[in-house]
Amino acid sequence: MGLFRSVVKEAWEKTFLFTKFLCFLHVTDNYLVDPVKIYGPSMLPVIDLNPSIFLAERITPRSGKITHRDIVVFRSPQNPRRTVTKRVIGLEGDSITYVSNPENSDNDKHETVVVPKGHVWVQGDNKYNSTDSRHFGPIPYGLIESKIFWKVFPLDDFGSFWRK
Amino acid sequence: MGTINSLWNFTKKFVTIGLITVTVSDRYVTVVPVRGGSMSPTFNPKTDSFTDDYVLVERFCLEKYKFSHGDVVIFRSPLNYKETHIKRILALPNEWYVTRHNNDVLRIPEGHCWVEGDNAGSSMDSKSYGSVPLGLVRGRVTHVVWPPHRIGAVKNTKTEGLLPSL
Numbered sequence A: 001m002g003l004f005r006s007v008v009k010e011a012w013e014k015t016f017l018f019t020k021f022l023c024f025l026h027v028t029d030n031y032l033v034d035p036v037k038i039y040g041p042s043m044l045p046v047i048d049l050n051p052s053i054f055l056a057e058r059i060t061p062r063s064g065k066i067t068h069r070d071i072v073v074f075r076s077p078q079n080p081r082r083t084v085t086k087r088v089i090g091l092e093g094d095s096i097t098y099v100s101n102p103e104n105s106d107n108d109k110h111e112t113v114v115v116p117k118g119h120v121w122v123q124g125d126n127k128y129n130s131t132d133s134r135h136f137g138p139i140p141y142g143l144i145e146s147k148i149f150w151k152v153f154p155l156d157d158f159g160s161f162w163r164k
Numbered sequence B: 001m002g003t004i005n006s007l008w009n010f011t012k013k014f015v016t017i018g019l020i021t022v023t024v025s026d027r028y029v030t031v032v033p034v035r036g037g038s039m040s041p042t043f044n045p046k047t048d049s050f051t052d053d054y055v056l057v058e059r060f061c062l063e064k065y066k067f068s069h070g071d072v073v074i075f076r077s078p079l080n081y082k083e084t085h086i087k088r089i090l091a092l093p094n095e096w097y098v099t100r101h102n103n104d105v106l107r108i109p110e111g112h113c114w115v116e117g118d119n120a121g122s123s124m125d126s127k128s129y130g131s132v133p134l135g136l137v138r139g140r141v142t143h144v145v146w147p148p149h150r151i152g153a154v155k156n157t158k159t160e161g162l163l164p165s166l
Helices: A002-031 B002-027
Strands: A033-038 A052-057 A071-075 A083-090 A095-099 A110-114 A119-123 A144-153 B029-033 B054-058 B072-076 B084-091 B096-098 B105-107 B112-116 B137-146
Touching: A002 A033, A002 B002, A033 A083, A033 A144, A083 A095, B002 B029, B029 B137
Parallel strands: none
Antiparallel strands: A033 A052, A052 A144, A071 A083, A071 A144, A083 A119, A095 A110, B029 B054, B054 B137, B072 B084, B072 B137, B084 B112, B096 B105
16 A cells, blocks of 8 residues: 555656646746747748748747847738748838839839838748738737747757847 | 755745746636726626626637637737737638628638627727737637626627628
């Protein structure tokens, strides 16, 4: 009986330790830094087509200090289950002029919009192949989850990504 | 020596409880107060500030972002990310909706929803800022848990103004 009890006690202690570890991971992921895997053509040449791993921090977006040229991860306004990475081009009150159709240079319509209150304007660096604010308009600041600040993988580019 | 030891134990317990509480309230369920009368009579039926309703919010819906008409949700305001609003979903993505205040017919864009307060007269909602991205939703309200005489499930009212899809 005593043996059984000590086994149960140990199992309980192990489970509790594991739970604590998961909770710790959740808190660091959601409030401090969070690894993200990014791939696709929209941020070429800064972010490669092939999957690469970055660290993104949550403190700047939470304290409202996201500014121009920051590369941010946000929830897609078109599909809440996906997150996308783009560069912040304009903050609320900025007026943005963009070419709505960069492929056809003969009918390049320039359009100007003013970013509304509480919103930001995001665009991919590769303007020829990016679904961004030119397509779905300015996004609410609340959709921004984190800001990219460190490149981890591939290892030969390991280092700061703060001002890229 | 004894005091330092017990202080250390106390800190450890405190941090552990904090981590678990934050994780559960971020991922599973949480309780939030309802401020203001925009959802009256569902919440805060009487407008005096001593009896703010407290509601239970579940976060499991954030796995799939599947909602139905009449769900009451909390979401970050599209105008100010620091504010959290509580409203009822009246229309879901790709639906046609007739607004109640001026009878406009509009199509809800992909990944968005139309939210309004139950107290149509005094509510800042989709009537002023348009449809809201579902990505801003932070959870679904299921029960009122405080004050005691108002404990109960939140009813999912039937919504009007939806047009049959074309």
